[in-house]
Amino acid sequence: MDFSMTVTLAVLVLASVLFISGKIRSDLVAICALIIMMLFQILTPMEALSGFSNSVVIMMVGLFVVGGGIFQTGLAKMASSKLLQLAGPNETRLLIMIMIVTAGIGAFVSNTGTVAVMLPIVVSLAMSAKTSPGRLLMPLAFASSLGGMLTLIGTPPNLVIHETLLAAGYAGVSFFTFTPIGIVCVIVGVILMLFLRRFLPQKDKEADNPNRGRSLEQLAREYQFTQNLYRVQVKAASSLVDRTMLELGISAKFGINVIEIRRKSSARNQIMKTINQEIAGPETVIQADDVMYIHGPFECVDAFVQQYNLMLLNEQADEREHLTHEEQYATDAVGLAELLLAPNSRHINVMVKDSGFREKYHVNVLGIHRKDQYLIHNLKEEKIRFGDALLIQGTWKEIALLATEPDVVVVGQPIEESRKVTMDNKAPIAAGIMLLMVVLLISELIPAVASVMIAAVLMVVFGCVRNMEEAYKTINWESIVLIGGMIPMSIAIEKTGAAQLLSDGLVNSLGSYGPLVLLAGIYFTTSLLTLFISNTACAVLLAPIALAAALQIGVNPYPFLFAVSVGASMCFASPFSTPPNALVMSAGRYKFSHYLKVGLPLQVIMGIVMIAVLPLFFPF
Structure with missing residues (x-):
């Protein structure tokens, strides 16, 4: 292990410890990690700052503005009242309904876009049901990832393994090949969240603050x-x-x-x-x-x-x-x-x-x-x-x-109170803009980031967000800086060879123990790496390794490639591992420890279930 790899892994470990402790702001930790990477010349300044020009970060900025428009026009309140009529104020029914609806949308729209559409609705729903938004927002984020497994276009890793199979001369996967696996993911995810929700925030402290008026x-x-x-x-x-x-x-x-x-x-x-x-x-x-x-x-x-x-x-x-x-x-x-x-x-x-x-x-x-x-x-x-x-x-x-x-x-605070009063006459306009964004995201006529930015600009132009100052206030800059700061860390992990070393070592050491153990090794290697690098990059890195490993021991490569896709997408134990996890962090008032207490057990148990289920759908 060379010096640059040692420094990279040490910074990752230290950053993770600080994230977990919660004593230092997460965005400050991310920026400090970048500075260290530049000082040790592991990353060039351009590479270190590339996260802030990444399309995912720009999309998140736009999605915060779109969400603000959905809130300020009362569209979220209207949609949440309809959902409340269907589920009632019972938290268990609300959680199940939100996760199923979100997973259904996530099958056709990117998980980031899905959360952006649903987040203001769910916050409004929580307030109407007199429960803390933190009880429902993490399940929302996780459900968007679960729903991505229902179709070929649900999440980028699905497309990565499809291309890998085609390039190797195998038949690709159809649009609904993932659906049975996705249904299992959604069912397991909903059941586990019903037990794990006990670790989510119980009360919104702000709501009890007597100084608010x-x-x-x-x-x-x-x-x-x-x-x-x-x-x-x-x-x-x-x-x-x-x-x-x-x-x-x-x-x-x-x-x-x-x-x-x-x-x-x-x-x-x-x-x-x-x-x-x-x-x-x-x-x-x-x-x-x-x-x-x-x-x-x-x-x-x-x-x-x-x-x-x-x-x-x-x-x-x-x-x-x-x-x-x-x-x-x-x-x-x-x-x-x-x-x-x-x-x-x-x-x-x-x-x-x-x-x-x-x-x-x-x-x-x-x-x-x-x-x-x-x-x-x-x-x-x-x-x-x-x-x-x-x-x-x-x-x-x-x-x-x-x-x-x-x-x-x-x-009280007059300006804060004014933001709570919705512009209901603008709700149809906001609904039209949101629908346009969803259609553009599904059709892929233009890049996803352009679709989101168009929607954000239209929200301001048509007065769904009161003005540009209000648009800037809808953005949670801590989440933006956190994601922008952590994306370049994936470059450092790949650049220093840390990712390749980890994946090769695990696969080579487990291959002799049979296909099921190798499948487990590939799945959990992917699941571990996706905590630190994007799910797409993780799938690109491990898909050819999984294919080669399967061919080396003479078994069907499909379950191994599906393990890569599912392992890369089922990432719940960290707020910066996926944009949906980061999007709900501030609104749900979550700490890093909440993701560990709820997301880590979900991620591990989901892995165990998938290792047992994948060979049933795709025999070795």
Whole structure:
């Protein structure tokens, strides 16, 4: 063993120990490993940095953005609600359904693409079922790899062994030759996950964090906001048309608050946005067909409607039919927040109408929580006292700006809350983009990385992701750097001869013990190597060795080549071994130890099952 091979293996071992300990960030460990490889001249700078230009890494960036679009448009919420109806909130049924659905998609779409499509849906599903996403996301990632064994195109190693057989003069494999093996993989994987899930994270700590503030729905319920919220449409003949809010003085005359106005966009802008929301300020000009959101007692609202010849809308009105319950009082543009005042705040002992919240910050005060009371009527004449909590409504941008003021405290994080409000009117566009990506991935008309990047760009262009800043925030850079940093390690393993030494030694030493032992040696050699190099590279390296070994002892090469394909694809014990494992790491809040506790037993037991099953399908 030469010096470069020794250094490479030592770095791999040290990196693995640090990954397992979790005391140092995984992306920092990966970068340090690269630096050592360059310092010892095992890798050139170009080779060391090649991982960051690798198509898999670029695909992962694009897939994070696509997933963000699926989340932000509410498409994930809609899909998850359908799945929740089918499986119910029972975690066991959810896990089985997710794994089977994911495996089915993974048979025709790359495992990375499959996880990208399913990840936001499963996270939304977990939240709806009141369970931690970590309970379902690792099974999702593993199921995408299991499903890849169902068809010839499911995973690249399948195609590698097909080409190896053809090159050696044997008949290749058909599209569904892998299906019986894939079905066994899926069944075994689902059963094992039902037992191994006990090692997955039990609770989402963030969900229990008391400093996050209450949800929009909780705030609205506590302040009885929705019980006093009415929607009124302005008729073309109404005397309100073309007049400003300041000119009308509605609050003073009727004791009600016009908090928001929604109007349909012009036809030329229908694709990008269907409804405009606007906080009702003094300069707001009322137009025909506007829908005014009014807060106050019903009798006061009714008097306002009668005097100005308006229409009180019911819940089936066209403007409302696509809105969820939350969007009665919050949208992606407009939201609610609770405000606390510092002891020295200039707003204390000042009437709400003189506080300047609407004039300076463009937010409306909708309610006051004082001790055990909730004040929601005639607030303009109410004096703000120390200890009061104010319910305010405004644009998320204005609420975030207000949070920077030194004498007020906004409970929770307005920007984070705004990201939770979905743009449901964009869901059909996001669904179309996602479908286009899947079709392009299946048809292979263009490279897979191009298909994903097209989908990511379309998500931004059509407003499914709010802007480029939001697109960048959807990307988990720790996972990207981790994968980009570890891909060049496979170059070092192959370049120094470590991979060849390991594979040749094991195969040569086991060949004399019979075909079953040799099959086991090939399978577990492949399974070990695929932890450190890509499954495709692993299959390319070991397929010719497996073929030669089978021919050397005079047996059928098919089970040996299938062992290479399955062994290369069934990689669960490491987060950086496959893109799906890395994709779910941050969303599931997993540590390296979770992959060891769950993935390693699954990988080993799957290997034992495959060694027993492969000779049944392909006799020696």
